Amino acid sequence: MEANMPKRKELGKSLRIKVISMGNAEVGKSCIIKRYCEKRFVSKYLATIGIDYGVTKVQVRDREVKVNIFDMAGHPFFYEVRNEFYKDTQGVILVYDVGQKDSFDALDAWLAEMKQELGPHGNMENIIFVVCANKIDCTKHRCVDESEGRLWAESKGFLYFETSAQTGEGINEMFQTFYVSIVDLCENGGKRPITNSSASFTKEQADTIRRIRNSKDSWDMLGVKPGASRDEVNKAYRKLAVLLHPDKCVAPGSEDAFKAVVNARTALLKNIK
Ligand code: GTP
Ligand code: MG
Secondary structure (H helix, E strand, O other): OOOOOOOEOOOOOOEEEEEEEEOOOOOOHHHHHHHHHHOOOOOOOOOOOOEEEEEEEEEEOOEEEEEEEEEEOOOHHHHHHHHHHOOOOOEEEEEEEOOOHHHHHOHHHHHHHHHHHHOOOOOOOOOEEEEEEEOOOOHHHOOOOHHHHHHHHHHOOOEEEEOOOOOOOOHHHHHHHHHHHHHHHHHOOOOOOOOOOOOOOOHHHHHHHHHHHOOOOHHHHHOOOOOOOHHHHHHHHHHHHHHHOOOOOOOOOHHHHHHHHHHHHHHHHHHOO
């Protein structure tokens, strides 16, 4: 039997699943769960101490699903408490705050922590991950835009939702899609079903968009040395244009990256004799 297969009652169509929340302290994990389960929002920050546990029932198609939610503390201090809760999980809610770049950059470390705790025989492939880009109501402080978050999530085959625990935006939609995906996984023998959304763009495209986004100037963006010739600039431009052309590339952020490359080329050619 697959390690991640949930316990299933012999009779009827009910299913028991385990989901966990992950992400830095204060990104809004507990508030997202509270918004969905209790339809309310608490603005005062009450740090989760270790783990909070709750049970909820949801209906997915003809199945009654009993969901055991383990809401983890994000603070590093609680590592020793949460590390034993990673195993036998079917779904992970991975949260960051769109106004805190650190919390977005930390997502890889969260995956690494889980992988380490699951050990060499743990299988992360057959777990449903949903990424919540949370606190989208705080538009003034936003520093991680949708395409950046979506690109990270989708290049890993994860679901991605923009959420606000405060206003409720995206929360129900996120949980519904998440639970349906988990039930699909269970009905597929514990293996993640192949979907159209995965692999709709290449790793090269995703990496290039990220590189363009982080480039320090137009030379760097085109991947040429400062002082490069017209020919070198045009050659580099054509290569990127083929890779990122909006007609060919559906990766999140490709349109902006393409425009940036066009502008970088124009700016450089203006100053090259
Ligand atoms: P730990 O338990 O310490 O890991 O934190 P957490 O990720 O569970 O954060 P929590 O849900 O406790 O929320 C942290 C703070 O952010 C609280 O003050 C919340 O009121 C606030 N908050 C959570 N979600 C949102 C949101 O969508 N919008 C806004 N504006 N504030 C939010
Ligand atoms: Mg919490």
